[in-house]
Amino acid sequence: MRIATWNVNSITARLPRLLAWLESSGTDVLCIQETKCTAEQFPTDELRELGYESSVHATGRWNGVALVSRAGLEDVVHGLPGGPEYEGAAEPRAISATCGPVRVWSVYVPNGREVAHDHYAYKLRWLEALKDAVAEDAAGTRPFAVLGDFNIAPTDDDVFDRAAFEGSTHVTEPERAALAALRDTGLADVVPRPLKYDHPFTYWDYRQLCFPKNRGMRIDLVYGNKPFAGAVRDSFVDREERKGKGASDHAPVVVDLDV
Numbered sequence: 001m002r003i004a005t006w007n008v009n010s011i012t013a014r015l016p017r018l019l020a021w022l023e024s025s026g027t028d029v030l031c032i033q034e035t036k037c038t039a040e041q042f043p044t045d046e047l048r049e050l051g052y053e054s055s056v057h058a059t060g061r062w063n064g065v066a067l068v069s070r071a072g073l074e075d076v077v078h079g080l081p082g083g084p085e086y087e088g089a090a091e092p093r094a095i096s097a098t099c100g101p102v103r104v105w106s107v108y109v110p111n112g113r114e115v116a117h118d119h120y121a122y123k124l125r126w127l128e129a130l131k132d133a134v135a136e137d138a139a140g141t142r143p144f145a146v147l148g149d150f151n152i153a154p155t156d157d158d159v160f161d162r163a164a165f166e167g168s169t170h171v172t173e174p175e176r177a178a179l180a181a182l183r184d185t186g187l188a189d190v191v192p193r194p195l196k197y198d199h200p201f202t203y204w205d206y207r208q209l210c211f212p213k214n215r216g217m218r219i220d221l222v223y224g225n226k227p228f229a230g231a232v233r234d235s236f237v238d239r240e241e242r243k244g245k246g247a248s249d250h251a252p253v254v255v256d257l258d259v
Helices: 011-025 044-049 118-138 173-183 226-231
Strands: 002-007 029-033 053-057 065-069 074-078 094-099 102-108 144-149 187-189 220-225 232-237 253-257
Touching (some): 002 011, 002 102, 011 044, 029 144, 053 094, 065 102, 118 173, 144 226, 173 187, 220 226, 220 253, 226 232
Parallel strands (some): 029 102
Antiparallel strands (some): 053 065, 074 094, 094 102, 187 220, 232 253
């Protein structure tokens, strides 16, 4: 079974690439983040023509998450149970479902913006709610994983230059402590192998030639419980999908399971 996660940075802009990638990659389940569309605009019909069921939790221009599966799509939950609101609204940042033998979450963790910003405090509250929401499945016997854009680099090795992020979000101790607390529910970091260079970055800014210079970050993560992690046979970052015209600034992270 092949499961992947990909922040597409607008599914409308990325649709031709997404459909071609699904056809060529053999992916069974794809967790999508940053759809940037309404539920009505989501390409359900195009995906169905390729043999995929889909479910989307999206409300418009910003955020949005989805699950696309040809292995079944059952017990779908939209949103983060007990999650905080931001500026009076519950943002569409989480969706979960059972896909065949595996239960998965697709999550788009708040960016945080700046350490002193209200969005940073919201990010930490959101991660606390995520920890509470997944704890039962994380400790269970069914293969389970939380996949998505976490907007946090777990270690200093997960950024191209730690000094370049001094004082910024994505690398602060409270954010990393929140990730550690999430892992402590029974989840392990499924670290992909790099297909080029010595570290599997998943995101490269569009500016300042960051991708050709490999000035990236590993912020798209796969956290699996013991049955999930024990079934992993391979994992890699498909950085080819970050190349060329019309690419997202994130690359897909792919996990192969023997389940």
